[in-house]
Amino acid sequence: MLRAAVLALMLAAGLAEARCEDHVPGARPQNTPREFVGQTLDEIVARGWIEIAVYENFPPYSWEEGGTPKGVDVEVGRIIAESLGVEPRFRFVQSGETLEADLLNYVWKGAAVGGHVSNLMLRVPYNSDFTCRVEQVVFTGQYAGEKVGIAYRTEAYPDAVPQANADGRHPGAPVPSFFVYDPVGVENDSISDFYLTATFGASAKITRYKTTLAAMEGLAAGEVWAVMGPLSQLEAGAGEGIAVHAPLLPGFGLSRWTLGVALHQSHRDLGYAVDEAVAEALADGRIAAVFAGYGLDFTPPER
Structure with a gap:
């Protein structure tokens, strides 16, 4: 899982000297079926719940215990849902071969067989160059460093x-x-x-x-x-x-990274609301308290 997510960022970091310098924008997806797009913020609030994708069997971040979702990312998801005034519903997903595959399957298109997208996905490593390559996704709500x-x-x-x-x-x-x-x-x-x-x-x-x-x-x-x-x-x-x-690691260019939230690029209003919810929870110490509750040190994100 760490391989799939962070190695993608290692490659992205070496792609260009300046952000997006060598990136050629691709064609925007056309006629995407509505079931692959997700819901607007107004629709989510109206129905009263939001679906949040988290990785399965991945303590201390996300796992189920007796049918109850547990973990740091689950608690962050609950904070976001509470800010939006809705109930969180957690979808436990498997890690694919690459981060791009996970984003395609769970955020912007859905798996080819029986797949659907979730409103949000947590524990998504953030890299400004990588965002140029995945135009269908909004990367927001950076909530922790690792x-x-x-x-x-x-x-x-x-x-x-x-x-x-x-x-x-x-x-x-x-x-x-x-x-x-x-x-x-x-x-x-x-x-x-x-x-x-x-x-x-x-x-x-x-x-x-x-x-x-x-x-x-x-x-x-x-x-x-x-x-x-x-x-x-x-x-x-x-x-x-x-x-x-946590010793110093000479020559290790990506020994630290930032984690955030991913969602479909067509729902930027939801992205703004999520980022505001995360910013408030960082400022008042709720996210740091989540980490402390699991006995973990909290590394503030680069935002």
């Missing part, structure tokens, strides 16, 4: 200082160069995997797992000494004897 961190077994690094510096690093804790010698877990084909492989090649002692959560389970079982991945996922999976820090 960054790559490292979780580690404290017994493996007894000299690590447990309190973070201002930059989020624990002095003495592992940094990427350690993983030439120390075993580290990563989600397979994630940006952490690519970074370590590109930086250290075959010298890196990497164990690849299906997900970051599985890597954290491997860390708890002692299979590896550390795990590298999105900071929030590391924090959510950290148990007794495991610490998490």
Whole structure:
């Protein structure tokens, strides 16, 4: 999932020296069936509910527990719905091969077989160059920042200082160069995997797992000494004897990114309302409180 979303932005970031400089606008979609377009803000308010797409089985961001939606993104969706005066209805969706595929399937067209678009989709990485490539989508409501961190077994690094510096690093804790010698877990084909492989090649002692959560389970079982991945996922999976820090990552151009909301380009009135709702929730601390409620550090977005 991280691969599908963030790698698309890594490619987009290198496409042009100036925003949209080399982009040739495509033909606007014509005669799009109404069921693929979604609903206007007035229609959403009139019917009393809004459908919000979130990724399935993706703690701490979005998952179901006993049929009840849980997670950071679910709570952000509830904040947006409350601001609009409607009920949130969450649609749990699978991650595709690319972010563009997810946006096509869930935001602006719908899957070829039995698909439909949702009014909003959350946890969409924002990159100004990438927005030029996906003209059918409005990217708005940036609600959080994310960054790559490292979780580690404290017994493996007894000299690590447990309190973070201002930059989020624990002095003495592992940094990427350690993983030439120390075993580290990563989600397979994630940006952490690519970074370590590109930086250290075959010298890196990497164990690849299906997900970051599985890597954290491997860390708890002692299979590896550390795990590298999105900071929030590391924090959510950290148990007794495991610490998490966010060291400086030299040469890692996309170790931090911004997350927001995506919706169909024909409903900009809804986009303005969503962005206003998010801005107010950032200003009064409600979104930061959501992260704190799940035991996570909150990184303000770049807006």
